[in-house]
Amino acid sequence: MDQKQLTRQQLLKFDGREGRPAYVAYKGKVYDVTGSFLWMGGRHQALHRAGEDLTDVLDTAPHGEDLLERVPLIGMLIP
Amino acid sequence: MARVAREMVERSGVNVDQLLELLVKNAAAELTTFYYYTILRVNLIGLEGEGIKEIAETARIEDRNHFEALVPRIYELGGKLPDDMKVFHDMSACPPASLPKKADDVQAVLKVLVEAERCAVRGYTQICNMTAGKDHRTYDLALAILNEEIEHESWFSEFLGEGPSGHFLRRGETSPFVSKFMK
Numbered sequence: 001m002d003q004k005q006l007t008r009q010q011l012l013k014f015d016g017r018e019g020r021p022a023y024v025a026y027k028g029k030v031y032d033v034t035g036s037f038l039w040m041g042g043r044h045q046a047l048h049r050a051g052e053d054l055t056d057v058l059d060t061a062p063h064g065e066d067l068l069e070r071v072p073l074i075g076m077l078i079p
Numbered sequence: 080m081a082r083v084a085r086e087m088v089e090r091s092g093v094n095v096d097q098l099l100e101l102l103v104k105n106a107a108a109e110l111t112t113f114y115y116y117t118i119l120r121v122n123l124i125g126l127e128g129e130g131i132k133e134i135a136e137t138a139r140i141e142d143r144n145h146f147e148a149l150v151p152r153i154y155e156l157g158g159k160l161p162d163d164m165k166v167f168h169d170m171s172a173c174p175p176a177s178l179p180k181k182a183d184d185v186q187a188v189l190k191v192l193v194e195a196e197r198c199a200v201r202g203y204t205q206i207c208n209m210t211a212g213k214d215h216r217t218y219d220l221a222l223a224i225l226n227e228e229i230e231h232e233s234w235f236s237e238f239l240g241e242g243p244s245g246h247f248l249r250r251g252e253t254s255p256f257v258s259k260f261m262k
Binding site (some may be wrong): 032038040046047062 | 099101102104169170171172173174175200201202204206208
């Protein structure tokens with residue numbers, strides 16, 4: 001499958017609300033969390049929203065990046 | 080609502096609405112886990128399954144206790160449980176601990192159990208991190224639950240052969256850490 005290339009501005013549109021796909025970025029990679037129970041409605045644990053770059057916040061989460069390996073990697077974040 | 084209690088938490092810098100959402104989501108995780116564990120326990124049969132049934136039952140009962148212990152704190156802080164049980168289920172902080180397709184696969188059941196406990200450990204760690212030194216009562220409660228969730232994770236992890244944890248099954252009453260919130 002072709003990898004998507006998204007800017008931060010484009011990423012914001014994939015917020016998981018009103019039926020839209022839910023994407024998040026981490027360390028330059030874009031992941032599709034639409035099918036994840038933990039991202040239903042584009043929100044995660046009351047603290048995070050889809051459409052965001054989580055690179056700076058994952059350090060404060062009670063889990064590592066290994067959990068992102070459970071969702072599809074669909075592209076790259078570009079400047 | 081305990082007005083001053085909420086005010087004290089707000090003044091400490093905690094986002095109370097965010098905290099309440101997390102508490103409700105974790106309460107949902109506890110009650111739904113209690114339900115799903117009932118099905119898992121029923122299906123733990125045979126030589127291998129029967130050996131795990133009792134400890135799964137302890138975890139099931141303790142998860143229900145966690146739900147019971149969380150509810151008063153939610154209302155004290157001015158929150159509430161959703162009116163609709165379906166909404167409550169779907170807002171759970173953890174995915175459903177569903178019975179594996181091959182219900183007699185004890186290893187698969189154990190993986191469901193350990194994943195559910197790991198999700199809970201993450202959730203209460205988050206609440207402890209948010210409330211430490213700020214919201215003493217919620218912290219005390221979340222820490223008590225965390226202590227029990229870590230033991231649950233350890234039990235199931237040992238059954239999966241992931242290595243020793245130094246824990247043993249309960250002797251005596253359930254919820255040694257959380258029971259003080261249920262009296």
